[in-house]
Amino acid sequence: MAQMIATRDAYGEALAELGESNKDVVVLDADLSGSTKTAVFAKKFPERFFNMGIAEQDMMGTAAGLAASGKIPFASTFAIFATGRAWEQVRQSIAYPKLNVKIVATHAGITVGEDGASHQSVEDIAVMRVIPNMTVIVPADGVETRKVIREIVRYKGPVYVRLSRGKSPVIFDDSYSFEIGKGVVLKDGKDVSLIACGVMVYKALQAADVLGKEGVSARVINISSIKPIDADLIIRVARETGCVVTAEEHSIIGGLGGAVAEVLAENCPVPVKRVGIEDKFGTSGDTDLLMEVYGLTDGLTSENIAKAAREVIKRKHD
């Protein structure tokens, strides 16, 4: 059994480390520092931490001002409030002037669980991806999260990082190196490409195992950098395997599936099936159970990724 780490916990630790080595790093939160784990940084560097209260729009504007003055602000809250409530502040005050603000949001997707639809962002990748100048990263596990946090400080410009509430299996070991704009092949295969991000990467690997037992050879690709996207890699795997399944804990509209479909439609139109949340809101419930329930209808389980793979392979041969 893989080790289980919540990406938000990895963020809290990485951020506190970063505070040590980089004195320009400042952190803002909107009354959720215990949940987003920025509290770890706040405890170590109270003078560089600003709790803005329940005021996400003001937090983003303040982060922009700090960045305009040479600081490297990390602004954190739940994904729905960071990208939803404060969307236009992010667009106008941060992205348009291309300011060096790192928006690291936790509690994305339906794995939020019991809080329900009001707190479950299934649209954040889409609404951040569409903003010019914005980089969008969805780490697959705790190890990748740590690498991402270190890497985005070296990059100058606005970045959105999407993290989760729950613990998820560790996929990468410490030798892994993350690069903005680059995807990685986690498992080789020739019959179908399973392209996933976030918590769905582990499920894609499990799906590849299921398929392997049936004699189907599936390639698994982690696309954590949703924007810029690794178009070369996506086109290559599509060409070599002839069909693609995307998997994300996000709406199938505008997220990873949308981004991959855009690349393939223009460059290498092969059969594609998008696994994700099918144009609806989330709901309350235990996280694991929700993934099962949404698995039945929307396919957020490894079994359903495998099913989607069988479908695109069939379409390839039709």
Place this chain on the structure above:
Amino acid sequence: MAETAELKEIARELRVDIVKMLNKSKSGHTGGSLSCIDILTTLYFSKMRLKCDDPKWPERDRFVLSKGHAAPALYVVLTRLGYCCTEDLMTLRQVGSKLQGHPDCKSLAGVEVSTGSLGQGLSMANGIALAMRLDKSASRVYCLLGDGECQEGQVWEAAMAASHYKLDNLCAIIDNNGLQIDGAVKDIMGIEPLREKWKAFGWNVISANGHNFESLLSAFSSAEEAKGKPTMVIAETVKGKGVSIFEGKVKYHGTPPSDEELILALKELGEVV
């Protein structure tokens, strides 16, 4: 119209339901539900005109729970009024439940609008108040906000609009319990002087003891008499009120009672366990 002794007993029973349902769901907001239950009890059992067998009765008064995380308080009230059944209470926050983590007007009758993202309820209450005026309705709309919630800019945009449009059919209430998630409101992002702020925004401001039914009833009555401006009742409350181990503790904002805590809570609330 219940008497205050009766209201007191209703609120006690509702507190029992709140701690039981939160213990069962193992998730949800204890402190802010207990701090506002006396306010909801006063409104729903003594003030608001409703037809429980006709949730959409056009002449009804409306209630907007802007601090949507206090959903358990609303759910126990609506259950007691017959909008949903007792068995539903124990399904809080479970897959398929009518009782979503935050109020969802599609899934439960009696929930007027969906809330949960803080700062948005007062605007919706303004819209309801404007519609009532257009319909020449004598109904009133009540809206409950958290004190931390007042940090949201939208609250003040709505504050401005309500007085601009002279919404005297609107009465808002602040559950002024002094706490939010990361700590005390005054330490995280101070909102004082609160009374003066609402006054400056053109509101009729009334102070009340949020755990005293006479005080609340008299506040709501004078709100009805105020003409030409909306009324804000700043209700002084204690987060977690009624169960001493939860009272005034930030930790119980979003922590449900454990099994041991439930026993202590039920004892203190006068339930024989």
